[in-house]
Amino acid sequence: MPTSYKTVYAGGTGEIIEKKSRFIATVIPITSEEEALSFIEQMKKKYWDAAHNCFAYVLGSNHELQRCSDDGEPSKTAGRPMLDVLLGEGIHNTAVVVTRYFGGTLLGTGGLVRAYQGATKEGLANSVIIEKQYGKQLEITTDYNGIGKLQYIASTMNLTILSTDYTDIVKATLLIPPDSLGLFMKKITEATNGRAIMEELDDVFYAFLDQEILIEKA
Missing domain, CATH: 3.30.70.240 (Alpha-Beta Plaits)
Structure with missing residues (x-):
């Protein structure tokens, strides 16, 4: 059992713009996979007109459950980079959806990875994170x-x-x-x-x- 872990106490949102594409991150704390899936569906309905709603979430004091999705972006350019941010920051019991509104310019594989990770970090920066x-x-x-x-x-x-x-x-x-x-x-x-x-x-x-x-x- 870990002696401590970080988690989101109060979620937040953050937005970055890359070559006219908008990347909007929404972060919430979760206690179950059902909560994560419900949150993802809510974001898809809220941003129904967006090009993509990519997500990542982690559950458990040892990150026992990890899930992510590129939602139509090229493989491993969105969900996995977002998940890597959560894992790299040591964040637990948290879900994030990054919504993209396409700005007309292709970003390439590296550009997408940087954009989705940057948006996730911005969302976390605007959340209240505590260490238990x-x-x-x-x-x-x-x-x-x-x-x-x-x-x-x-x-x-x-x-x-x-x-x-x-x-x-x-x-x-x-x-x-x-x-x-x-x-x-x-x-x-x-x-x-x-x-x-x-x-x-x-x-x-x-x-x-x-x-x-x-x-x-x-």
């Missing part, structure tokens, strides 16, 4: 004497407390990078004389965006 880190969720049950120590240790280790539930006891859920888990648990055990109960919950991928925490199960 692999982590663990840890639930700690302690008494009111222990919560202050927990909060102090978490602060010194720059760890995020996701929630704290106060009843007759205190339950806190933390987000912890795997390489910090052992040390944190050791410090909590020592600080509470072994009275704190710790339970590992879900493995997750997480990212921080504008003070918001984005979490998904790994």
Whole structure:
């Protein structure tokens, strides 16, 4: 399992012009192949009068699923170059359609490759891309004497407390990078004389965006 991966949080569009041909890239995040295929059909309907609607998409934390199409352009001059941009940038769970309006001048094989890659890069540049880190969720049950120590240790280790539930006891859920888990648990055990109960919950991928925490199960 990778320790981190990049993905599109909010899609965007970008356009370049090569010898009067317009290349319009539309980028979106996806969670399934069905979403990708639906998006591609939407773009074909939106740009029904275009010469080509070429696409590429990738799914999975290890790029398990990769698909692309030249949509009538010469073989390997559109879809594959677009896919290479996604793979080269390390982008996951993302689909892109590049729409071409023909400007009357042939670009040649190399020109097409550069144009489709350039449009894809422009679309990504206008999207919000985040990097998700692999982590663990840890639930700690302690008494009111222990919560202050927990909060102090978490602060010194720059760890995020996701929630704290106060009843007759205190339950806190933390987000912890795997390489910090052992040390944190050791410090909590020592600080509470072994009275704190710790339970590992879900493995997750997480990212921080504008003070918001984005979490998904790994």
